[in-house]
Amino acid sequence: MWPFECGEIVENQEPEKILAKGNEAIAMAAMDSRCLLYFGYPITPQNDIPEYLSKHLPALGGEFIQAESEIASINLLLGASATGARAMTSSSSPGISLMQEGISYMAGSELPALIVNISRSGPGLGGISPSQGDYFQATRGGGHGDYRMIVLAPSSVQEMYDLTCLAFNLADKYRNPAMILGDALIGQMKEPLIRRKCAKMDLPVKDWALTGAQGRKPNRLKSLYLQDGELSEHNWKLHQKYEQMKKEEVRFESFFTEDAKLMVAAFGSMARVSKTSVELAREEGMKVGLLRPITLFPYPEKALYDLSQRVKLFLTVELNTGQMVEDVKLSVERDVQVYFYGRPPGSLPSPEEVLEEIRKYYG
Amino acid sequence: MNSDRFYYNIIVAGFGGQGVMVIGNLLANAAMIEGKYVTYLPVYGVEMRGGTANCTVVISSQQIGSPVVGKPHAALVMNLPSLIKYEPLILPSGLLFINSSLIEPKETYRKDIEIFSVPVNEIAIDNGSPKLANMVALGAFNQKTKLVQMNSLFVSLEKVLDERYHHLIPSNIKAIEIGAKFVQSLP
Numbered sequence: 001m002w003p004f005e006c007g008e009i010v011e012n013q014e015p016e017k018i019l020a021k022g023n024e025a026i027a028m029a030a031m032d033s034r035c036l037l038y039f040g041y042p043i044t045p046q047n048d049i050p051e052y053l054s055k056h057l058p059a060l061g062g063e064f065i066q067a068e069s070e071i072a073s074i075n076l077l078l079g080a081s082a083t084g085a086r087a088m089t090s091s092s093s094p095g096i097s098l099m100q101e102g103i104s105y106m107a108g109s110e111l112p113a114l115i116v117n118i119s120r121s122g123p124g125l126g127g128i129s130p131s132q133g134d135y136f137q138a139t140r141g142g143g144h145g146d147y148r149m150i151v152l153a154p155s156s157v158q159e160m161y162d163l164t165c166l167a168f169n170l171a172d173k174y175r176n177p178a179m180i181l182g183d184a185l186i187g188q189m190k191e192p193l194i195r196r197k198c199a200k201m202d203l204p205v206k207d208w209a210l211t212g213a214q215g216r217k218p219n220r221l222k223s224l225y226l227q228d229g230e231l232s233e234h235n236w237k238l239h240q241k242y243e244q245m246k247k248e249e250v251r252f253e254s255f256f257t258e259d260a261k262l263m264v265a266a267f268g269s270m271a272r273v274s275k276t277s278v279e280l281a282r283e284e285g286m287k288v289g290l291l292r293p294i295t296l297f298p299y300p301e302k303a304l305y306d307l308s309q310r311v312k313l314f315l316t317v318e319l320n321t322g323q324m325v326e327d328v329k330l331s332v333e334r335d336v337q338v339y340f341y342g343r344p345p346g347s348l349p350s351p352e353e354v355l356e357e358i359r360k361y362y363g
Numbered sequence: 364m365n366s367d368r369f370y371y372n373i374i375v376a377g378f379g380g381q382g383v384m385v386i387g388n389l390l391a392n393a394a395m396i397e398g399k400y401v402t403y404l405p406v407y408g409v410e411m412r413g414g415t416a417n418c419t420v421v422i423s424s425q426q427i428g429s430p431v432v433g434k435p436h437a438a439l440v441m442n443l444p445s446l447i448k449y450e451p452l453i454l455p456s457g458l459l460f461i462n463s464s465l466i467e468p469k470e471t472y473r474k475d476i477e478i479f480s481v482p483v484n485e486i487a488i489d490n491g492s493p494k495l496a497n498m499v500a501l502g503a504f505n506q507k508t509k510l511v512q513m514n515s516l517f518v519s520l521e522k523v524l525d526e527r528y529h530h531l532i533p534s535n536i537k538a539i540e541i542g543a544k545f546v547q548s549l550p
Contacts (some may be wrong), residue, residue, distance in 0.1 A: 353433065
């Protein structure tokens with residue numbers, strides 16, 4: 001069975017609705033996307049992913065490896081990806097920090113793979129409660145060098161599944177690592193899930209893969225460029241990929257935008273809470289909308305800019321003390337007021353608490 | 364619940380090991396079977412057996428925004444610490460369901476909500492096993508609220524419980540029925 005053709009999707013075996021945990025949805029999506037190689041090291045709150053895959057991958061002819069550390073995991077992933085196979089790892093914040101060197105090398109060597117961060121709270125070992133404190137780490141590279149990672153932020157169990165399928169495709173399309181950024185809320189929550197087939201994407205042949213050079217010229221995958229001008233050229237090539245992503249891959253959801261006077265911007269778990277707050281605000285007659293970035297890189301800059309031509313009040317809601325708000329400020333027109341409501345880890349804001357903030361700024 | 368537009372949320376809370384997560388899972392799965400939108404959100408941080416655990420279940424006829432609920436319509440509390448935490452949060456005219464085997468009904472203070480007590484541990488012990496207390500509570504709670512059909516709960520046991528516990532499904536069904544009957548027998 002192994003290695004598989006890239007982009008090959010397993011026929012949907014279970015179209016029935018099941019009550020599934022967000023983390024499990026990621027594991028199911030990986031299997032349904034023909035990713036049968038997993039490397040990881042346990043950490044809460046993402047352990048349902050390795051638990052599920054350790055049970056099911058071997059039976060499918062795949063490999064589940066519990067590595068000795070996150071550093072080993074990411075380098076196993078790099079090696080597996082170099083062979084052209086679909087592969088993934090998952091971890092949570094401190095573990096993802098340990099992986100940054102490997103992620104940078106993968107971006108530099110143009111290796112596609114999925115990295116899942118079901119983030120916990122930090123800094124340091126922090127705690128295991130939901131947090132969106134890894135937004136900067138995910139969207140600003142995290143590791144060294146001038147690179148970007150495709151970052152998808154699901155806000156439902158169904159999206160955990162759908163965006164995992166998409167992340168594998170985008171990673172292959174761009175030869176770039178892709179990340180799913182969730183948190184304990186989205187990872188541990190259960191909702192109805194349908195294991196539906198993901199949309200087909202035309203993917204390039206992996207003719208760069210290290211598959212044994214019999215009958216062809218040897219392939220070489222590296223991130224070290226010492227010849228004069230070589231590295232500069234390589235960086236420009238990477239830059240062009242990121243620009244193409246910005247053109248073609250931006251995804252977002254908007255809600256009640258038509259007549260909005262105030263727009264709430266939130267992603268992932270906080271977008272769910274904010275959605276109810278926006279509905280409550282509408283019931284009180286306030287013209288409030290919601291913009292939810294689904295791709296955190298590439299960021300929906302243009303959607304925000306366009307909205308800001310007529311909406312002059314924005315409220316960014318995050319489960320941290322202010323990270324994505326910087327991207328909102330960078331995106332909108334200059335005469336827009338961007339307010340922020342954030343929560344450090346420890347407790348989750350209720351929809352009523354976010355509504356209180358909306359009232360405050362709506363005027 | 365047959366009304367066209369329907370929205371209800373409940374917090375289930377108790378000690379870790381009392382089976383509050385199973386109650387939440389069964390309610391969520393049963394509602395899903397009945398075609399409702401549903402979210403189930405567990406909160407168990409560092410807690411294990413003996414610590415506190417709780418989950419929030421939202422059931423709706425529409426797509427659900429927040430799985431986090433600040434003020435629930437109902438709280439099913441299995442122990443005293445959970446009563447202290449959740450009684451103040453319940454919406455006015457909401458429902459507080461208490462396990463009166465472990466909570467003295469006089470510990471409650473709200474006058475603007477309905478308080479409903481069932482000695483679920485005693486009932487479970489009288490019927491074979493103290494481990495069935497959560498199923499007695501679920502049966503009683505659902506008989507009281509009619510949130511889902513009893514049969515949906517029975518069907519859900521197979522989906523929610525791990526296969527190694529499937530031999531216990533008949534005794535769990537019986538415990539749910541006993542909880543329901545207890546409520547029916549009340550004046």
